[in-house]
Amino acid sequence: MxxxxxxxxxxxxxxxxxxxxxxxxxxxxxxxxxxxxxxxxxxxxxxxxxxxxxxxxxxxxxxxxxxxxxxxxxxxxxxxxPVFGHDNREAAQIWQRMAEVENYLGQALTSGVGPIFRGEIKGHEAEIQKHLSRLESEIDLVEGWLAESDFVAGDRISAADMTLYPLLALIERVSPRLKEGFEVGFFPLRKQYPHIAGFMKRIEALDGYDRTYPPHWREAA
Missing domain, CATH: 3.40.30.10 (Glutaredoxin)
Known part of the structure; x- marks a missing residue:
């Protein structure tokens, strides 16, 4: 089945x-x-x-x-x-990167962007800016990872990359709206971060990538 x-x-x-x-x-x-x-x-x-x-x-x-x-x-x-490595060492590195992406970059993105899209900006500007600044620090960290290897947990694609890429694509999509009233140093993402740009291009070149692309994003393009 x-x-x-x-x-x-x-x-x-x-x-x-x-x-x-x-x-x-x-x-x-x-x-x-x-x-x-x-x-x-x-x-x-x-x-x-x-x-x-x-x-x-x-x-x-x-x-x-x-x-x-x-x-x-x-x-x-x-x-x-396999997408969780070929041995215990690789698996541990992949799980570590996944946890970092989820718990830090992902949380900063949700906390910074969520209030903006819910129309809850007024009175929360300083807090939102704090989360956006934290998001920028996490993006800087990811750029450093990708300066050392093609993927975030080594030279082979893994579940960590599949966890990261959609968040980067979302950041790239929402960044123009964040520029209004906030200091956003990570826009445009691919211009500011060449290693992230290369990483995103590698993911987008995967067989089957087009089948995963969000339908309403494609319709809005």
Whole structure:
């Protein structure tokens, strides 16, 4: 039975799972759920994930949510093309980088950008600027990683890269809106950070990358 991935367009968590499946060469059916239509909150989807979020992966009679858990499952279930390294040392480095990206860069992005898109700027300007400055520091750190290797956890693509790339793409997409009223030193991203630019180009050259690209981003282009 084919794998089914329920995803949301523009969700970096969905995107990382789809990138992993493309890198592993897996056949899967991608089912888009539209946030604006409340499709993640239907009884049908809530039965898959009571948290009403995406992605959700269905593989036979197994249903999994939380993107990191899905990546770990895919690695164990379909190990022929590993994305968590070839030995314990590589695996530890990949998990470390994933944790850093998720817990620091990802959190700074959510905290800095979230209030802007929710229209909650007034009275929170200083706090938002603090998070955006922290985000810039994390981007600087990533640029340093990529100055040393083609990918963030070595010379082979891994789950850490699949975790990072969608966040960088999101930063690149929202940065023009952040310029209004805030100091944003990481825009334009690819011009300011040449190693990140090279990394993003390598990910975008992957077979199957186009199938993972957020549909509503493509429509808006």
């Amino acid at each position: 084919a794998i089914t991935c329920y995803f949301g367009s523009g969700s970096p968590f969905s995107w990382r799972v789809m990138l992993a499946m493309e890198v592993k060469g897996l056949e899967y059916k991608a089912v888009e759920l539209h946030f604006s239509k409340g499709e993640t909150k239907t009884p049908e989807h809530m039965a898959r994930n009571p948290r009403a979020k995406v992605p959700v992966l269905v593989d036979g009679d197994l249903t999994i949510y939380e993107s990191t858990a899905i990546l770990a499952y895919l690695e164990r279930a379909y190990p022929d093309v």
